[in-house]
Amino acid sequence: MRKKPKAEAPGVSESERLLFGGPLRYDTGWNSHQDAFLELNLRAMVTRLPSLLTASFRLAWQADRPAARIVLVAEVSRGLSQAVSLLAVNSVLGRLIGGGPLEERLRGAVPALVVMAAVMMAGALLRAASTYATGRLEPKVERVATERYLERAATVELAAIEDHTFHKLLDTAQYGAASARRMISYATRVVNAMISLVAAAGVLTVLHPALLPLLVTMTLPSAWSALTMARRRYASFHAWVQHVRAGRLLGALLIEPEAAPEVRVHGVGPFLLRHFRAMAETAEAEQTRLARLAAGTGLIAAGWTGLATAATYATLGGLLLGGAMALSVAGTAVIAIRTGSQSLDTLVVEVNALHEEALFVGDLQRLHTEAADWVVPVGGTALPDEPREIRFENVTFTYPGDARRPALDGVTLSVPLGKIVALVGENGSGKTTLVKLLAGLYAPGEGRILWDDVDAADTDRRLLAERVAMVAQNFKRWPFTARVNVAVGRPSVPLTEERVADAVGEAGAQDVLADLPHGLDTLLARNFSGGHELSGGQWQRLGIARAAYRHGRILIVDEPTAALDARAELEVFEKIRALAGTGQTVILITHRLASVRHADLVHVLEQGRLVESGTPEELLASGGVYAELYSLQAEQFTKVPRGPDPSSRDLPGEVPAPKAG
Numbered sequence: 001m002r003k004k005p006k007a008e009a010p011g012v013s014e015s016e017r018l019l020f021g022g023p024l025r026y027d028t029g030w031n032s033h034q035d036a037f038l039e040l041n042l043r044a045m046v047t048r049l050p051s052l053l054t055a056s057f058r059l060a061w062q063a064d065r066p067a068a069r070i071v072l073v074a075e076v077s078r079g080l081s082q083a084v085s086l087l088a089v090n091s092v093l094g095r096l097i098g099g100g101p102l103e104e105r106l107r108g109a110v111p112a113l114v115v116m117a118a119v120m121m122a123g124a125l126l127r128a129a130s131t132y133a134t135g136r137l138e139p140k141v142e143r144v145a146t147e148r149y150l151e152r153a154a155t156v157e158l159a160a161i162e163d164h165t166f167h168k169l170l171d172t173a174q175y176g177a178a179s180a181r182r183m184i185s186y187a188t189r190v191v192n193a194m195i196s197l198v199a200a201a202g203v204l205t206v207l208h209p210a211l212l213p214l215l216v217t218m219t220l221p222s223a224w225s226a227l228t229m230a231r232r233r234y235a236s237f238h239a240w241v242q243h244v245r246a247g248r249l250l251g252a253l254l255i256e257p258e259a260a261p262e263v264r265v266h267g268v269g270p271f272l273l274r275h276f277r278a279m280a281e282t283a284e285a286e287q288t289r290l291a292r293l294a295a296g297t298g299l300i301a302a303g304w305t306g307l308a309t310a311a312t313y314a315t316l317g318g319l320l321l322g323g324a325m326a327l328s329v330a331g332t333a334v335i336a337i338r339t340g341s342q343s344l345d346t347l348v349v350e351v352n353a354l355h356e357e358a359l360f361v362g363d364l365q366r367l368h369t370e371a372a373d374w375v376v377p378v379g380g381t382a383l384p385d386e387p388r389e390i391r392f393e394n395v396t397f398t399y400p401g402d403a404r405r406p407a408l409d410g411v412t413l414s415v416p417l418g419k420i421v422a423l424v425g426e427n428g429s430g431k432t433t434l435v436k437l438l439a440g441l442y443a444p445g446e447g448r449i450l451w452d453d454v455d456a457a458d459t460d461r462r463l464l465a466e467r468v469a470m471v472a473q474n475f476k477r478w479p480f481t482a483r484v485n486v487a488v489g490r491p492s493v494p495l496t497e498e499r500v501a502d503a504v505g506e507a508g509a510q511d512v513l514a515d516l517p518h519g520l521d522t523l524l525a526r527n528f529s530g531g532h533e534l535s536g537g538q539w540q541r542l543g544i545a546r547a548a549y550r551h552g553r554i555l556i557v558d559e560p561t562a563a564l565d566a567r568a569e570l571e572v573f574e575k576i577r578a579l580a581g582t583g584q585t586v587i588l589i590t591h592r593l594a595s596v597r598h599a600d601l602v603h604v605l606e607q608g609r610l611v612e613s614g615t616p617e618e619l620l621a622s623g624g625v626y627a628e629l630y631s632l633q634a635e636q637f638t639k640v641p642r643g644p645d646p647s648s649r650d651l652p653g654e655v656p657a658p659k660a661g
């Protein structure tokens with residue numbers, strides 16, 4: 001078995017140990033095709049070439065058929081014109097070196113010279129056509145590949161995005177589009193080099209059969225050197241990719257706005273810089289090692305090429321001296337050997353590159369296949385028009401990975417529609433997971449979620465999603481204008497001023513907009529010029545406006561007031577209560593138990609299990625978990641000494657002492 005080139009294992013620098021807890025081992029999806037590349041040798045290259053060229057042509061054909069046709073015709077014609085050109089050279093040399101007066105010899109060479117000139121002109125025109133068509137084709141190929149990639153990423157289940165293996169594939173496949181683009185020019189050059197090689201080889205065989213093996217012998221050393229170096233670079237890239245990425249991460253942290261305050265207040269700058277330098281220096285050592293090896297390999301290859309060239313010219317000399325070859329033929333042979341060896345060199349390098357790019361395009365194709373298993377299904381039974389309740393029946397759900405316990409464990413509960421239902425429980429008790437299941441973002445591992453008597457698992461997920469509006473705990477702060485940040489709640493309906501204004505009013509976000517320099521047209525992305533940043537509480541109000549804009553029949557609010565000041569919190573709960581008055585279902589997750597007082601039903605979760613259900617009064621009276629959490633919060637306020645003004649306004653977080661029970 002052939003020995004694989006070994007990449008030097010990255011040296012574990014002190015920085016790496018300290019910052020990342022040990023050596024940053026290579027662990028991305030590239031692993032899957034690493035071996036394929038390392039096994040690449042001349043024979044493998046030749047066998048894989050047809051499929052690589054077909055793949056490139058298919059990509060080009062999908063993106064722009066006329067341009068793909070132009071490139072193909074132009075490159076094939078250019079290769080053929082080189083054969084004609086070589087034959088014309090042979091004819092010119094034959095005439096010039098042959099017998100007779102000089103004037104006659106020159107005149108005799110004119111037709112072949114005219115052919116040469118015509119072929120050169122045609123070659124230039126074909127080159128221009130190919131350059132134009134390739135330039136037109138490349139961005140289209142990249143766009144088509146990127147669109148397919150993004151479309152796949154957007155249509156898979158949330159669980160796929162959170163699945164480590166699938167996410168790795170998403171990470172690696174993103175390089176596929178740029179690789180597809182590059183494959184076009186590599187494939188073009190490969191086709192061109194192949195045809196001119198065939199032309200040179202054909203001419204050489206016609207001139208003398210012994211010349212063809214000489215051409216191959218001359219080119220083998222440089223082919224070997226190009227392949228060896230490419231394999232080493234690739235192996236090194238994989239062994240060092242994490243290390244290099246981590247080094248870049250350190251650099252990026254120094255300029256990132258989120259890190260900027262701590263970098264300055266805690267003086268983290270010099271600390272990060274020191275470790276950045278240490279990691280960069282370790283990576284530089286690898287580059288030096290590769291350069292040393294490249295120099296050595298290059299020298300060996302040059303030595304062999306020199307010997308092969310000397311042998312070629314000695315053979316030519318022998319043939320000339322032995323009278324087996326005319327001088328004019330020897331002249332043409334020298335030109336053909338030079339052209340042929342250049343084409344062979346190009347061929348090796350370009351096929352090498354083509355193969356490397358094809359591996360990344362292969363990841364993109366793998367993504368398409370694997371994503372098909374994760375795509376959110378379309379179609380299914382309709383939901384009842386006016387359901388009375390959503391019922392969780394013995395629902396268990398465990399996040400993929402190495403979770404130590406299910407996030408939801410045999411939960412049976414009811415969410416009556418048209419009411420305010422609160423979910424309460426300590427951190428990590430499963431509240432957010434429960435609403436994500438309700439919204440169809442995950443499917444239960446066991447049990448059922450019923451909308452009256454229709455199992456959510458059998459329904460059309462898009463129709464289910466249309467019923468739900470959600471203000472998630474970490475809802476997205478879109479880097480767009482304030483208007484879009486509201487209207488993105490329902491992109492399927494035309495954006496109208498009236499709808500936006502209504503939603504802003506419902507969320508009580510008018511004050512937030514009034515403070516913005518361009519109102520609804522203010523760009524909410526500080527990293528762009530003219531961009532503006534909102535405070536956490538201001539963002540939260542826009543998030544609520546977004547959910548109001550959606551007009552989902554079920555409004556899920558996960559910690560809606562965490563970043564709000566006391567007055568704003570009061571207002572938001574007023575709005576939420578008013579929504580419930582209009583028949584809207586509100587599912588409220590909050591740790592502020594005072595806000596739960598107005599809920600029609602409270603479910604208390606503990607470590608993924610439902611431990612209590614009832615009205616707030618019932619739960620307080622029962623003296624269980626809810627009552628305990630309530631007392632804890634109440635105590636905080638009763639213990640705090642009151643301010644000098646006893647008539648000061650009640651704070652929404654202020655809770656009355658629980659009834660005994």
Ligand SMILES: Nc1ncnc2c1ncn2[C@@H]1O[C@H](COP(=O)(O)OP(=O)(O)OP(=O)(O)O)[C@@H](O)[C@H]1O
Nearest residue numbers: 162399400407425426427428429430431432433434
């Ligand atoms: N995307 C995820 N992948 C893996 N585990 C998760 C994920 N989200 C939550 N978990 C785990 O599931 C459990 C329940 O989390 P969940 O977010 O539902 O709790 P919660 O009651 O909403 O908590 P909090 O009050 O802190 O928001 C936790 O142990 C958490 O670590």
